[in-house]
Amino acid sequence: MTAWTRTRPTESPTWSGAPARTTRAALAALLCGAVLLTGCGAGAQADRSSADGGQRRADGAPAPMAPDGGGRAEGDRDDGAQGEEKRDAVPAPDLVSTFALDVDTASYGYARRALAGGRLPEPGSVRPEEFVNSFRQDYPRPEGNGFSVTVDGARVESGDGGDWSLMRVGLATRPSSRTAERPPAALTFVVDISGSMAEPGRLDLVKESLGILTDQLRDDDSIALVTFSDEAETRLPMTRLDGNRDRVHEVVASLEPTDSTNVEAGVGTGYDVAVEGRRRGANNRVVLLSDALANTGETEADAILERIGSARKEFGITLFGVGVGSEYGDQLMERLTNRGDGHTTYVSTPAQARKVFVDQLPAHLELRARDAKAQVAFDPAAVREFRLVGYENRHVENEDFRDDRVDGGEVGPGHAVTALYAVRLKDGASGRVATATVRWLDPRTRTPHEATGTVEAAGLAGDLWSRGTPARLQVSAAAAYFAQRLRGAETPGAPRLGVLAERAAGLARRTEDASVRQLAESIRSADELLG
Secondary structure: OOOEEOOOOOOOOEEOOOOOOOOHHHHHHHHHHHHOOOOOOEOOOOOEOOOOOOOEOOOOOEOOOOOOOOOEOOOOOOOOOOOHHHHOOOOOOOOEEEEEOOOOOHHHHHHHHHHHOOOOOOHHHOOHHHHHOOOOOOOOOOOOOOEEEEEEEEEEOOOOOOOEEEEEEEEEEOOOOOOOOOOOEEEEEEEEOOHHHHOOOOHHHHHHHHHHHHHHOOOOOEEEEEEEOOOEEEEEEEEEOOOOHHHHHHHHHOOOOOOOOOHHHHHHHHHHHHHHOOOOOOEEEEEEEEOOOOOOOOOOOHHHHHHHHHHHHHHOOEEEEEEOOOOOOHHHHHHHHHHOOOEEEEOOOHHHHHHHHHHOOOOOOOOOEEEEEEEEEEOOOOEEEEEEOOOHHHEOOHHHOOOOOOOOEEEOOOOEEEEEEEEEEOOOOOOEEEEEEEEEEOOOOOOEEEEEEEEEHHHHOOEOOOOOOOHHHHHHHHHHHHHHHHOOOOOOOOOOHHHHHHHHHHHHHHHOOHHHHHHHHHHHHHHHHHO
C-alpha cells in the first residue's frame, strides 16, 4: 500500500516522497490580458449571501468544521500499521480539507521550458495545482458573479488492493465580454534590467510587449515605469496615456540590461510609485517582469513581502508576476504574488502568451471574487482517507474558512480552479462521499457568499481512463500525475510516464487541443531524461 506522510495540524498534507517544500499581437495580448486581471458533474449548487455569513450548507445543515491535518476516519489505519499506532490514542476524525484558491500557472510553464531545454525542473519548483490549472476545463459557468461548483471523479487502479478514486473539485466564474466596460487602470511596471535579462527572450520580449501594450490601452489608463538592476530608478511617474504615448514609447525603447539583480529595490520603489500615483476608482496594480534571480540587496523574501503586504492591505494594490528566462526564480516570484493578492505566469514563447492571455483570459480589470477559499468535507461513513494533490502553499486552517480576515485568493472572470483528491473509499461505500464549499467576498461590497456541490459514491465508480469518463477530468489527472512524478511523489493510480504520455497523446487527439499535445510531448521528454 502507498505510504503516507502524516503532518502536524498546522502543516499541509504531503505525499510520501514529496520534497520539502510572435507575433507582436501575441506579445501585446500577453501583457494586456495579464495586467487587466487579478486571475457540473454531480453536485447541487447554491449561491447565497446570508445575514449569518453563510454558516450553513445548501441543504440547511451546518457545514462541517473539523480540524485539518489527518485524512483518515476515526478508527481506520493502514493495513500494515503496527505497535506504535495501536498504543497511541486514536485522533479525532479528520476528513476536512481547506485551501485558498489559486490561479497561478507559472510552475507548469517553467517546467515545460526546462524540459524543452533538455533538463528536469527542480522538484521544489513543481506545484501540481499549477500544472492542472494550466488546462481548459469543462465546468458550467454561473449566471451571476459567483462560482459554479462541480464535483466528480473516477476509480483508479492503485495496485495495492485499495479502493481508490480520483475526485475532481472544479470551481468556475462567469467570463466577461471583451467589450465590457471597466474602470480605468493605473499600472506600475517594475522591469528587471539586470545583466541576466540580456538573454534573448527576456528584456527584448518585455520591451516589445510594453511598447505594443502602450498602443492598446485606453486614453484614460495610466502607466508608471520603474527599472531595477543593482539599484531602482523611476523612469516614468504615473502618467495618463492620453497625449503621452510617444513619451512612454521613448522610455521603453531606452531600456538596456546592466549590472546585478536587486529585486528588493525594484519592488520597494515600484510600490512607492504605485502608492503615490494611485487613482481612486481605478484598478491599481504593480506588474513585476523579471527572471526573479535576486543576488543583490535583500535576496530573501521577508523584507519584500512586508512591503507588498502593507500596500495591499492599506491601498488595495495587487501584484502580478510575469516570469521570463531559462533560469527563473520561481519560488521567490510565487511568494511575492501570493502576498500581493495576485498570481504568476511564465512566458517564453508567443504560443504560451497566446494560450494564457488570449485564449484563456479576458482583457479587463474586473474581479469576480476576493479572498476566495474552498473547503471539502468527506463523509466518514464512506471515506477511509484522502489526500489533496498540491496546494501546500495555499493551506488554510479549517477553522479559518469563514474568518474573512484570513487571506484567500483573488479570482477574475472566466477563471477555472481545479483541485484533485486521491480518495480511498470504505468497503461497500454508498451515498454521499464529499461536500465542497467555496466562500468568497464580493469585490466591491465585501459581502460573503458561498456555493456548494456534492458527489455520491456512484459518481466515482467509473474507470478513470474509460471512454465514458470526461476528457477534461482525464487531462487533469494526466497533468497531476506528471507533476507528482517530477517531484518524486507517489500517487495511487499513476501510470508509468511512458504510458501516461500515450494517454495524453490520445487525449490530444480526442480534444483536438494543442496544449494537451504539448503536455504529451513534455511527459515524453521527462520520461527520456529520467530513463
